[in-house]
Amino acid sequence: MSLSPHTTPSGFRLPSIHAAPPFFTQQPNPATQAVATEQWSRLILSYAKHRNLFTIKVEDAQTTGGDWDEILRNDRINRKLNTSYLAYILEQMERSCRLAFDPPKQSISAVLYWRTPEEWAEVLHEWATSTGQLNTILTFYEIIEPPVPSPLSGVPMSILRRAINLLIKSNRAQLIAVADGEGVRFLNGSTSK
Template identity: 55%
Template structure:
């Protein structure tokens, strides 16, 4: 019969799934420690790259075993009839959090994470550059104006907890200030040094 070639696959979303995704044991956590590390690395890489591709910010345990979820293409491979269980996804979430690639959101539960395909520090820089390049320094902006700007930006649809974290980081270097108001929070950006 000779060897079997594991192929990459273009998913309906246009994302190119790596050949490891067509490898049935990829969906079974490996007992040998070194193999497992390599497997974990590949899952983490796949999840983050897919999230970046589709601009997905959250991954939850309920995304497993569910058709029609945003994550279906990754967590299920119909072509080889393999899927990750909820428990396996929970383990992946733990790993993402332990590696600093995600954070539990909301805190104090382990079913759902906010993914850091960009770290909060990088988001802070993106946010600040955007404020500078669109001439928004020194004026008060609402979070809504950042999340749904008239011209779509890299920050469109950024979840509020992540936006807050990015602003917090800018606050520490005096490049932003939170303005609290009854109608919802706002922020003012400064050029900084």
């Protein structure tokens, strides 16, 4: 089989390296492994963005028919990522701030940052502005489960909280206590930091 890009059933274009059997095996040479880890990191994040996936678990490497099958396995070359290698990749991604283990103090399940928390803060504020939500109190649920799908639909609570906290620091949001817990009011505010 030649090393060439491949388009998955979901329309995601896999890089040619995905057709190389060694790509699915942890490499003994540290320099080679660093390059492979970077390639896996970019692949995981771009695929997550393509599929609007926010979480990954070490067990996804072994789950047949799961959300991550298209990239964590390659049936054309009879290869799949094993759980220990995926765990290693996720730990490296956490070190480079590309994900956060959620819940904290474990390394099995993670929330992916295919957008940085700062980028999510901008998306959140732009959404609030474009939908006329400035100076309106919204619950967190209304943001992540809006009646009309938005770029924030389904975003994990941990990402939403980080984005809101960044907006609070730039005077573009404030937390408000509401009957069902917490809410947020978006403000025009300054974007200077």
